[in-house]
Amino acid sequence: MSTDLHKPEIHPDLQEMHNTLSKSPKFNLVDDLDKARVAFNFKVENVLQGYEGTVSHKDTDIPGPTGPMKATILRPKHQKHTTAEETPGILHIHGGGHCVGSRFFGVIPLLPCITALGAVCVTAEYRLTPEHPQPAQLDDTYAALAWMSAHAQELGFNPRKLIVYGGSAGGNLAAGVSLLARDRAGPSVLGQVLVYPWLDDSNETLSMKQCADFQPWTRQKAIVACDWAFGKNREHVSGYTVPSHATDLEGLPATFIDVGTADPFRDESVDFAAGLLRCGVSVEMHLWPGCWHGFDYLVPNATISRRAVAARVEWLQDLLSRS
Template sequence: MTFADRVDPAYRDVVAALTGVVPARGGTGDVDERRAALALIGGSVAPPPGAYDVEHEDRVVPGPDDAPALRVRVYRPARAAGDLPVILHVHGGGMWLGDLESEHDLCRRLSEAVGAVVVSVNYRLAPESPYPAAADDCYAALRWVAGSARELGFDAARLAVFGGSAGGGLAIATALRARDLGGPAIRLLMAVYPMVDDRHETPSSRELADLGGFVWDRAFNVEAWEWYLAGRPADAYAAPARATDLAGMPPTFVDVGELDLFRDEDVAFASALLAAGVPTELHVYPGAFHGSEAMVPDAELSRRIVGTRLAALRRALAPHDA
C-alpha cells in the first residue's frame, strides 16, 4: 500500500497535486532559492486569510546576551477586555525556513479562538545561524513576554508556549530552559508534531523515509539537523529527545499524525514525560501526515485536530477561578 493510499481520503487530492514538486534537497540548490520556492508552494496550499477581528503590531525587543535584537509580532483580539492569557508562538520550518509571515494567519486564529495575546518570535535560522541561536532567541522572547504583562495588558500567570514541527521542538527546548533556569512559569506547553530527535533511528523515520516527494521526509530532516547543529554534538536544548530528566516540565500537549516521519519520536517523548510524572496529553491521528490539517483545513479530520488543540489551550489558560 502506498503512502497516498494510507492518508485520509480528504487529503488524497493534495497529495497527488504536490507529489514531486518540492525543490531538491540533500545539500543541492541555493538556500535562498529553495526558501522562496517552498514559500510559494506553501502559499498555494494554505487556507485563505480568515476574517479575524485581531489587531497586530511588530516590535523589536531585546535578544539574548551578545546577540542581535529580536523582531516579534504581537496579536490581540480587537474586542478583548481585561487581562488576557498569552501564548508565545514559535513557527516551524526545520530551523531553516519561516518568519513572522509564514504562520501569520495561524497566529490570528489562535488569538481570536483562544481569546489570548499571541507573541510570535522571528528567531534566527540555520545554516546562517546554527544552534544555539534559535533556542537562545526563543528563550529570550519568553523572558520578554513574561516581563511585559503590565505594558501589553495580559496575565503572565496564564502563559503557554506553542510551536509546530521545528517550532514544536524549539518550544520544548524553551520549556526545558525555563525549568532549568527558574522560569518563567509555563501553564501549558503545546508541541504540534515536534521535531525533537537528531538521530533518525525510529521506526517511523525509516518506514516513512520517502513521503511522496512533497512533505517533510528523511532527506529533508537529515539535512535540516546537519545545518542546525553544524557539527556540534546535540544536547537536550538542541534535540529534546536527548533529555534524560524531564521531571518538572510544564503540562504538555503533543499531537502527531500516524503518517508523520516524527510519529515515533513524538510518542516516545510524550511517554518519557508521562514516566517523569508530567501531565501529558498525546494524540496520534490515523490518516494524517505532517501539516495535513493546514493543507486541507476543511476536512473533518483537520477540524478535529485543530479543534482539539484550541480546546486544550482554552482549558489550560482559563482563570483558575473559572
C-alpha cells in the same frame, strides 16, 4: 515476523494535496535553500485571510542575543476578557527545519486559538541555519519568551497564563525553552503545545523510515536539517536543543502533543509523551490517522485538520479554566 516497512495510509481528505506535493519541487531545501526560503517567507497578509475583521497585528522589534529581532503581536479585535488577569498569552514559534520560514509560518492553525481564547500572541523571528547553528535558534526563542513575560502588563495578559506553541522545528524550540525556563528559574510557562514536533536527531525511528519519502518533510530533508542545526558529530548534543536527549523531564508544564500517523516525527512524539508521563507531567496526545507533516496548515479546511485544531483549542480552554 515481517521486517518490511509498512507505509501508513494517507487520509482520504489529504491524498490529493499529498499527490500535488509529491510532484512539486517548492520545498527543495537540499538543492536550493534560497528558493525554499523565498517560498516559505510568509507575510502577515498570507496568514490573516479571513481573519482581517477579527485579529489585529502590530509589528515591533524585541531585543535578542545578537541584536533586535522582528516580532508581531496578534490579538483579537473584539476583546473577550475584561481584564489582563483573565487574558492568556501565547508565544508562537515558527517551524521550517530551523533553516527556512518566517514568524508567520504556521500561524494559520493558531488563529482559532487566539480568537477562541482571547489570547495575546507574540510571534518572533530567529536566526536560521546553516549560517547560525543551534543554540542560536534556542537562544533567540528564549529571549522572546523572556521579553514576552517581562512585558505582560504592557501587552495586556496574565504572565501566569503563558503558553508556548510551536509546530515541527517550532515544537523543538517550544520544548527546549520550556526546559530552559525550568532550569533557569525563568518565565513561568503554564503549558506547551507541541504540534508534530521535531524532538530527535537520530532519523532512525520506524516512522522516519516508513514515511521517508512522504512530502513535505522527507527523511533526506531531516538528515540535512539535523546536520545544519546540530552538526554531523552529535555525541554530546544538548537536551535543550534535542529534547529527546534530556534526561530529566520532571517539572515541565502541562503538555499537548499531536502528530499524524503518516508523519516521520510520529514515533519521537510518542516517545517524548511517554517520557513526560513517566516524570509525572500532565500530557494529552493525539495521533491523527493518515495525516502527514504540516497537514493542518496545508489543507486547513479538511475535516481532519479542523478536528486537530479544535482539539488544541479545547485542551487550552480546559488548562486555562483550571489556572
